[in-house]
Amino acid sequence: MLEEMVRAVIRKTVAADYPHLKVPAVVYARVVSVRPAGDWLEYRLTVLDRFGNPDETFPGLPQVRSKKSFREETVISVAFPYGELTPVILEEVYL
Numbered sequence: 156m157l158e159e160m161v162r163a164v165i166r167k168t169v170a171a172d173y174p175h176l177k178v179p180a181v182v183y184a185r186v187v188s189v190r191p192a193g194d195w196l197e198y199r200l201t202v203l204d205r206f207g208n209p210d211e212t213f214p215g216l217p218q219v220r221s222k223k224s225f226r227e228e229t230v231i232s233v234a235f236p237y238g239e240l241t242p243v244i245l246e247e248v249y250l
Contacts, residue, residue, distance in 0.1 A: 178235060183207065183248060184216065186229045195220040198244065200233065207250040216242050 169176055184200040191197070197220050202213035207230065216233070221244040225231055232245040 173238075176238075178238075178240075180236075180238075181232055181234045181245070182210075182213070183250065184231055184233045184242075185209075186225050186227050186231065187215070188227060189225065192220060195222055196224060198225070200231075200242070202233075203230065203250075219244060 183203040183205070185203055187199040187201050189196055189198050197218055198216075200216040200219055202210045202216065204210045219233070219242050223244055223246075225244075225247060230248050230250055232248050233242045234245055235241070236243055
């Protein structure tokens with residue numbers, strides 16, 4: 156009984172105070188489209204699972220800006236620094 160109550164409190168605390176712990180810090184993504192945005196390039200990305208399949212549990216990532224140049228269909232790594240939901244493109248990866 157006590158163990159169940161502790162688990163419930165921990166689940167509630169994590170959900171309320173640390174929601175970023177449920178989201179991976181770095182994910183794979185496929186470049187869907189790219190367009191110039193001033194001095195930057197603006198990407199629309201689809202998040203992939205660790206096997207390279209589209210991850211349906213993750214929404215698409217529109218308007219991700221970077222100065223790095225990638226072509227459409229390129230698989231890249233994307234980080235969410237400090238638990239923020241603002242994605243940062245890291246580098247091209249090979250799955």
